[in-house]
Amino acid sequence: MTLLDERTHEAPLSAVTDLFDRVRAQTLALAAPLSPEDMGLQSMEDASPPKWHMAHTTWFFEEFILKPSLPGYQPRDDRFAVLFNSYYVQAGPRHTRSRRGLLSRPSATDVLDYRSHVEDALREGVARNAFSLEQDKLEELITLGCHHEMQHQELLVTDLLHAFSFNPLLPAYVEPKPAPVSAVETAEWVSYDGGLLEIGHDGTAFAYDCEGPRHKVWLEPYRLADRPVTNGEWIAFMEDGGYSTQTLWLMEGWAVREKNGWDSPLYWWQQDGQWWTYTLQGPRPVDLAAPVVHVSYYEAEAFARWAGCRLPTEAEWEAAAEPTPIEGNFLESGAFQPVGRRPGLWGDVWQWTSSAFSPYPGFRPPEGAIGEYNGKFMVNQMVLRGGSCATPKEQLRSSYRTFFYPHQRWQMLGLRLAGDQ
Incomplete structure (x- = not known):
């Protein structure tokens, strides 16, 4: 049991950490049906691989919250700052967008480990009141990071659909449900x-x-x-x-x-x-x-x-x-x-x-x-x-x-x- 779990009723940011936990869990649920091969698919420059979405949303919390405001924080891998930055010029160099699908390393397992590393650090930092930010600013940034991840949940789903559409097997991501039969009603x-x-x-x-x-x-x-x-x-x-x-x-x-x-x-x-x-x-x-x-x-x-x-x-x-x-x-x-x-x-x-x-x-x-x-x-x-x-x-x-x-x-x-x- 982590320190945050022990002190949830006392934590001043418990509402926003609850949001953080829900959003992070939802992303994992979306990735659960995917194979390691699925996790690396990129079908066009506009789209990104599922594991890149999962890593980029993690990088967001690391880059804008943990690195600048949690004393003593140690990144999982300093090279991830380049691999998983999207378009934030002021945050430093970025891997070419159209080549995200060529990132066979880090593996999907490595990305999951990276997510856990950042999540543990953020939760422990909140529980210990260790951030150098004012509470309202910290809450604002965590909330922004959660909504940013929700945007990428949508992108993960639609990018995956585009990638799967090139597979002659036309695979199903989720179990097909019976299609309802309804009459077309005139719009009012x-x-x-x-x-x-x-x-x-x-x-x-x-x-x-x-x-x-x-x-x-x-x-x-x-x-x-x-x-x-x-x-x-x-x-x-x-x-x-x-x-x-x-x-x-x-x-x-x-x-x-x-x-x-x-x-x-x-x-x-x-x-x-x-x-x-x-x-x-x-x-x-x-x-x-x-x-x-x-x-x-x-x-x-x-x-x-x-x-x-x-x-x-x-x-x-x-x-x-x-x-x-x-x-x-x-x-x-x-x-x-x-x-x-x-x-x-x-x-x-x-x-x-x-x-x-x-x-x-x-x-x-x-x-x-x-x-x-x-x-x-x-x-x-x-x-x-x-x-x-x-x-x-x-x-x-x-x-x-x-x-x-x-x-x-x-x-x-x-x-x-x-x-x-």
Whole structure:
């Protein structure tokens, strides 16, 4: 029994260490079905091997908490600082991103040992009140590290799906579950008055820097569909020439579509006249009633134009979601694919908005390497809202902004339609 276990009821940071324990355990649970060979897979530069995600999230706690503020801390291996830094220039040199899959050493077992080393040091340091940081700053950094790891849990899942999709065996990561059979229900419209509203994080509890400052926006009256676009609706778009009608597409989107030969969402194929898709439950017939997933911003924007609608702005989405309970299909369900059957703003798929990922009025990144977390990515990317079947529910709040480049499809990306009143 560790010192922390003996003093949990006395530890001033017990709530945040409970969060730390839950998050670290969830990552191990996600890795449990993987073989040592699976742990090293990297299918493209945008993706990373599972063991790299597990090591990088550990490096984050070591680099930003243990090394600078725990007297006497000894790293497990000084070389890991180079191997597992991602993009933090101020934290030092980094191994080339596209070559993470070549890191056969350290082994998966070594990475697990590294995780235990850092976890033990952090827990013991908290229990002994040994950190040089003020308690509120220490709590803030541990909380940030936990939310950072939750982001990488989602990436671990979606990167693994992409890597497995190249295997002709189309392996299942989790035991397949019976696919429900549901009728496709017509979407209903929900109207919103608009007006002068506030969006952005309200300053209480945790949020990333890019979610604030809270600020005023003017919204004209608008409406949102009560559910995301479904696979059945997407097939109708395809059958009506959606992928071959250039006038539906942004010029850059059309060029990307032509270059890549897109004619359906990622992971789709036809077999005996039926559409199939690859999921982490293995190959499945496309469920017409489930939300469409793995579509780029360009495809989503073309679909919205074909449907006579548009994508919502992130302010419209947030204003609608702020009073809405966070309920839906998230990572914790273990489905790892969209299964939505009811109206709602949350879960199943991230929803593309028409808003560029840019700073809110008054935004200032934090000092030091931590300030590189979001600010330097605020160009050429689009905002998505709502969380997905691979997102930990604890990550989400109405102000949460994720962002991807408009051509990317390997994440759990879908869309919801919007319109003017």
